[in-house]
Amino acid sequence: MLQVEDLRVNYGQINAVKGISFEVKEKEIVTLIGSNGAGKTSTLRSISNLIGKSGGKVVFKGEDITRLKPSEIVKKGICHVPEGRHIFPFLTVEENLFMGSYANKNPEKSNYKKNLEEVYFLFPVLKERRKQMGGTLSGGEQQMLAIGRGLMLEPTLIFFDEPSLGLAPILVEQIFKHIEKIRDMGKTLLLVEQNARKALKIADRGYVMETGKIVFSDTAENITQDPKLAKAYLGIA
Amino acid sequence: MFYIEQLFNGITQGSIYALMAIGYSLIFGTLGLVTFVYGEVVVFGVFVGYYLYAVMGLNFGLALALGLVVTWGVGIIVDKVCYEKFRNAPRLIMLITTIGFAIFLKSSTQIVFGTQQRNMPDILGHVFLNIGTFRIPFIQILIILACIFFIVGLQLLLYRTRIGTALRALSMDKDAAFLVGVDVDKVIKFGHSLGCVLGVFGGVLLGVFYNAINPIMGPNIGLKAFTATVLGGITSIPGAVIGGLILGVMENLTVAVYSAGYRDIIAFIILITVLVIRPSGLFGRKLES
Numbered sequence: 001m002l003q004v005e006d007l008r009v010n011y012g013q014i015n016a017v018k019g020i021s022f023e024v025k026e027k028e029i030v031t032l033i034g035s036n037g038a039g040k041t042s043t044l045r046s047i048s049n050l051i052g053k054s055g056g057k058v059v060f061k062g063e064d065i066t067r068l069k070p071s072e073i074v075k076k077g078i079c080h081v082p083e084g085r086h087i088f089p090f091l092t093v094e095e096n097l098f099m100g101s102y103a104n105k106n107p108e109k110s111n112y113k114k115n116l117e118e119v120y121f122l123f124p125v126l127k128e129r130r131k132q133m134g135g136t137l138s139g140g141e142q143q144m145l146a147i148g149r150g151l152m153l154e155p156t157l158i159f160f161d162e163p164s165l166g167l168a169p170i171l172v173e174q175i176f177k178h179i180e181k182i183r184d185m186g187k188t189l190l191l192v193e194q195n196a197r198k199a200l201k202i203a204d205r206g207y208v209m210e211t212g213k214i215v216f217s218d219t220a221e222n223i224t225q226d227p228k229l230a231k232a233y234l235g236i237a
Numbered sequence: 238m239f240y241i242e243q244l245f246n247g248i249t250q251g252s253i254y255a256l257m258a259i260g261y262s263l264i265f266g267t268l269g270l271v272t273f274v275y276g277e278v279v280v281f282g283v284f285v286g287y288y289l290y291a292v293m294g295l296n297f298g299l300a301l302a303l304g305l306v307v308t309w310g311v312g313i314i315v316d317k318v319c320y321e322k323f324r325n326a327p328r329l330i331m332l333i334t335t336i337g338f339a340i341f342l343k344s345s346t347q348i349v350f351g352t353q354q355r356n357m358p359d360i361l362g363h364v365f366l367n368i369g370t371f372r373i374p375f376i377q378i379l380i381i382l383a384c385i386f387f388i389v390g391l392q393l394l395l396y397r398t399r400i401g402t403a404l405r406a407l408s409m410d411k412d413a414a415f416l417v418g419v420d421v422d423k424v425i426k427f428g429h430s431l432g433c434v435l436g437v438f439g440g441v442l443l444g445v446f447y448n449a450i451n452p453i454m455g456p457n458i459g460l461k462a463f464t465a466t467v468l469g470g471i472t473s474i475p476g477a478v479i480g481g482l483i484l485g486v487m488e489n490l491t492v493a494v495y496s497a498g499y500r501d502i503i504a505f506i507i508l509i510t511v512l513v514i515r516p517s518g519l520f521g522r523k524l525e526s
Contacts, residue, residue, distance in 0.1 A: 050415055074418030086413035088406045099406050102399070103418025149417065 089135025100152030251485020276459025282437030312430030470518025
């Protein structure tokens, strides 16, 4: 469904991503794991074209989306739930969700209502707080809102960037349960995580990144049992 | 009696400032940056309208409408020249481009429309509304109504429409706006031009109120709009309205109590006081994301 070939990202002189290739197949959960600064977030952000690529090619459903504008990429049905949640703090929960549907291809009101109900069913707490400002929610609720906002697009492919970042362990547990539920809804997921064990538990396949390169890739099960993971994850060179 | 009339003058002028301030606030919100070209855009737009009305003899409404259309275009040009290429560049660059464009636009206005002050023709004549012993110029009531109309209209646009919600979302988090599929560039242009149009409409009303327009009144207008916006808490629209009203009333009462020479000083005093005592303004947001 998504093929990334030789992707490169530079910040000035610094090469954050040094030519990586990977692939996400339909209905899979694929995870990109690795320590801080490995280039995982840069990879996602450059696929979404929030930051420029210095090289490489991205193909989605057979279509080259390397140079599309971010808004056009979203319209193809790729939703990116960013690191740090990035909800709109001074919009209400419901307005945040409305913004999630901004690029939805089926803009009819009935469709919007149906999606809204689905999100509220998945995250009942959002329904309770639908008139509250997004910025007043707790961290876990904001993460749910960010995910819910993404679902309003009716995406086929979802990027999750560090959904567990800064959350209490019990909330991390919940968020991962929700991510599994979203997979069961038939979505394809690309999950970026520092919490490698958690990510591998729900993923089908994984890619391990280290200083801008993919150093290892296998099924999630095999990676879990490989000692190399500890090396990459803990950053012992 | 004199003071009450002055108060009413202040409210009239304040509502014009309010209109300009919300335009400024809208631009600040969409670009996340103060602009130095606002006053000049306003003056240019006002002169276009003036030229169409007084020189080419179009009727007032049509001239105004065309003036606003031209302003919309100028807004897009300003965004293209001053901002578009520098959205991810250091802030300072955009400040400098707006200063440069302001100089360019001011000179252009003077070259195209001349350097003299112009008299704004009376559009209503001297019609007064008499309430008891009060005589309120009818034009002032119209000005206030027009301002209210635009302010309410803007509120509806921002809170009830798709593009309005996108504008608000964009002002909070540009990255997130990208990620939900907002065509950020287009929406910025929309917000910027809308802000310019509100400013020019305010400028026209100011011209009508004073019966005069001047090609070098840009910096003064920019300063007043900026002061009112800062007073209200720079991204708050109700704040900008209150800020504009306070500024207008203070100015006119100062003129009434001391002399007309103090008119512009009060804006500086307010600006400095706010920045020292309460930099976030009266209605500034304290919650930071």
